[in-house]
Amino acid sequence: MRSPTNWTVLGLVIERESYGWELWKRFDLLYGDVLPVSEPKVYGAIDALLGRGLIELVPVPPGVPSVGEGGQRPHYRATREGLERYAEWVIAEARAHHRRSLLFARQLGALAHQPQDALAILDRYEQACLDDKGARVPTVRDVPTVGEFPFRVVPGLADRLASVYGRDVKAATLAWIEYARREFQALADGARGPR
Amino acid sequence: MSLLVLSDVCKAQMRGSRRVEVLRDVSLEIEAGELVAVWGRRRSGRSTLLSVAAGIEPPDSGEVLFEGRDVNARGTRILGDGVGYCYTGASAPGGRTVIDHVRSGLLARRVAEPVAHSLAYDALRRVEVERSNELTMGDLDTAEAVRVAVACGLVLGPRVLVIDEPTKGVDLLERDAIVLLLRSLADEGIAVLVSDGDGSGLADADRALTLSDGELRGKSTPAPGGEVLSLRRPAGTSSAV
Numbered sequence A: 001m002r003s004p005t006n007w008t009v010l011g012l013v014i015e016r017e018s019y020g021w022e023l024w025k026r027f028d029l030l031y032g033d034v035l036p037v038s039e040p041k042v043y044g045a046i047d048a049l050l051g052r053g054l055i056e057l058v059p060v061p062p063g064v065p066s067v068g069e070g071g072q073r074p075h076y077r078a079t080r081e082g083l084e085r086y087a088e089w090v091i092a093e094a095r096a097h098h099r100r101s102l103l104f105a106r107q108l109g110a111l112a113h114q115p116q117d118a119l120a121i122l123d124r125y126e127q128a129c130l131d132d133k134g135a136r137v138p139t140v141r142d143v144p145t146v147g148e149f150p151f152r153v154v155p156g157l158a159d160r161l162a163s164v165y166g167r168d169v170k171a172a173t174l175a176w177i178e179y180a181r182r183e184f185q186a187l188a189d190g191a192r193g194p195r
Numbered sequence B: 001m002s003l004l005v006l007s008d009v010c011k012a013q014m015r016g017s018r019r020v021e022v023l024r025d026v027s028l029e030i031e032a033g034e035l036v037a038v039w040g041r042r043r044s045g046r047s048t049l050l051s052v053a054a055g056i057e058p059p060d061s062g063e064v065l066f067e068g069r070d071v072n073a074r075g076t077r078i079l080g081d082g083v084g085y086c087y088t089g090a091s092a093p094g095g096r097t098v099i100d101h102v103r104s105g106l107l108a109r110r111v112a113e114p115v116a117h118s119l120a121y122d123a124l125r126r127v128e129v130e131r132s133n134e135l136t137m138g139d140l141d142t143a144e145a146v147r148v149a150v151a152c153g154l155v156l157g158p159r160v161l162v163i164d165e166p167t168k169g170v171d172l173l174e175r176d177a178i179v180l181l182l183r184s185l186a187d188e189g190i191a192v193l194v195s196d197g198d199g200s201g202l203a204d205a206d207r208a209l210t211l212s213d214g215e216l217r218g219k220s221t222p223a224p225g226g227e228v229l230s231l232r233r234p235a236g237t238s239s240a241v
Helices: A004-015 A020-031 A039-051 A080-109 A115-131 A157-188 B046-053 B098-108 B113-126 B142-154 B172-187
Strands: A055-057 A076-078 B004-015 B018-030 B035-039 B061-066 B083-086 B160-163 B191-196 B207-212 B215-218
Touching (some): A004 A080, A020 A039, A039 A055, A080 A115, A080 A157, A115 B207, A157 B207, B046 B160, B046 B191, B142 B160, B172 B191
Parallel strands (some): B035 B191
Antiparallel strands (some): A055 A076, B004 B061, B207 B215
16 A cells, blocks of 8 residues: 555544544644645545455444434544554655655765755755744644544644654754755865765 | 844854854844744854844944944944843843842833833743742743743843744753744744754744854845834733833
8 A cells, every 4th residue: 555645544543533524624634734635535545444454444332323314424443453554654654754865865965076066956955944834833723622623632742743853854954954065065165076 | 124134244253273253244134023043053153143133242344233223333232222132041140039030131221120020020921931930040940941031131122032042951842832932922023033953943933044154044134025013012011021
């Protein structure tokens, strides 16, 4: 399963038992800025997850009317396998992110003979990093209120984790850009030959 | 013209026997209502930049203008008179109470004691540490000490607040609240200039810049057409705070 939408829906189901429309709303609220998604796509993800046995329908207690009789909508919960596969996917994504960063750093190294071009790339990368608002401090307005999602397990936790992660990465990236700029500046000044 | 303008500022310092140019042709404009953050590594010159911007130390060359006035011209005083510098790292006299510490700047300016007390309390309330007003400075944790430092700057009714590393040493969970406090001050119309070493203050800033090898990089001027905010005060606080 490659679709990040499917994995994200799985994460939302792991967070708590949920039904289709609510999953879509939570998806949009939590991830809409980085992973826009339509309602049908969320229902498609639910089908895919059900088909792979990563989520399952929550059994309706005896005596509770079915959805067609005005009862509750079908709720989904994660299976044990769903939880394990999700953990593996999150770790794999983090590794892939790390690999992409290394790839970028090495590809920049290909510009050893064009240090001015590398410096221009670094300037643009730095500005993009400074302009990025993705790591804003979560405010009350940004965090889903209890009223919107009465069963939200830990309100705002995902926002805070993302915010602190984003800021730490930003500071580390700026420090790396400063280092890389010194390397290429030295090359541009002719103080050092290509390694 | 912007509220605070640094033009082609150069500044060198002696580090041991070595002369280091910590600011090289640095230009920066800050408008009322802006939160501007300058990121730099340790010894990058970020503290010197803030010190020069606040008029604490003069540049070797270039000029610093506050409301169009050269802050280093003879007879011009901006520190405490339009520009507030928050000494977050300075150790205050241990036995002094928080309220005494905050009002000391007003008393030095011959503000009557009851008025100074009231204004200091308002400033502490604005930064949400009024309950600590009778504690001694030594009783405060790092986050509270930063808030008190901001109150010390705020009590003098500045148009510009300069704060060196407001989140340094502050617990991770407390940092957000400090950043939101500074954001709210900017939203009230105060120009806020902060330095940053850990990335905490960058994302909520209107503009973030980096300082490295004496060079300031990033957007040195406010966005074109940016609105100049008038100073707005929360209801129930004095006009000076």
